[in-house]
Amino acid sequence: MDKMREILLIYRGSTGVATIPKRKPMSIVHMASSNVDNTDDRISRISSSIRVIPNFPKPGIMFQDITTLLLVPKAFKDTIDLFVERYKDKNINVVAGVETRGFIFGPPIALAIGAKFAPMRKPKKLPEEVISEEYSLEYGTDKIEMHAGVVHPVERAVVVDDLIATGGP
Ligand SMILES: O=P(O)(O)OC[C@H]1O[C@H](OP(=O)(O)OP(=O)(O)O)[C@H](O)[C@@H]1O
Ligand SMILES: Nc1ncnc2[nH]cnc12
Secondary structure (H helix, E strand, C coil), X not given: CEEXXXXXXXXXXXXXXXXXXXXXCCCCXXXXXCCCCCCCHHHHHHHCCCEEEECCCCCXXXXXXXXXXXXXXXXXXXXXXXXXXHHCCCCCCEEEEECCCHHHHHHHHHHHHCXXXXXXXXXXXXXXXXXXXXXXXXXXXXXXXXXXXXXXXCCEEEEEECCCCCCCC
């Protein structure tokens, strides 16, 4: 399998419009900045739609909050379009999305390029036989699992997630 890991810069959702915040709002320093491809104005629109929250979930982490990107349909669509443009003619059979935020971006990319979508889930969520891999996070370790046999050796897969922090060990 030819593996590629595709990342944006992107977060896990808040709990909806009607909820009352349980903790003090944190100070927001800025929206994300971009240092890639200044010729495509979609990149700056995407960057400026991502909220950066310092010291969440713990001191020293600059949390890149993609929930704000999801509130801007044009920026969300631009995000999907950029990936679709990159992968549409590459004979990709499988888009694998990393839980949780890869579940937001992976499916629309898969549909647009005519690939199947395979969820890569946190441990013990999938009911059938799995293949699994342990990895390090910027703030902890985790393991990811996928149903065995959903990707065949001859297939080409793109792994979609929102962001690389440590990129693993
Ligand atoms: O480069 P790394 O160090 O691997 O960190 C990046 C990973 O961490 C975050 O997910 P997280 O495990 O926090 O899960 P979530 O999407 O459910 O919030 C993020 O969505 C990436 O998957
Ligand atoms: N800095 C960060 N922002 C958003 N999600 C993350 N996951 C790991 N590190 C992160």
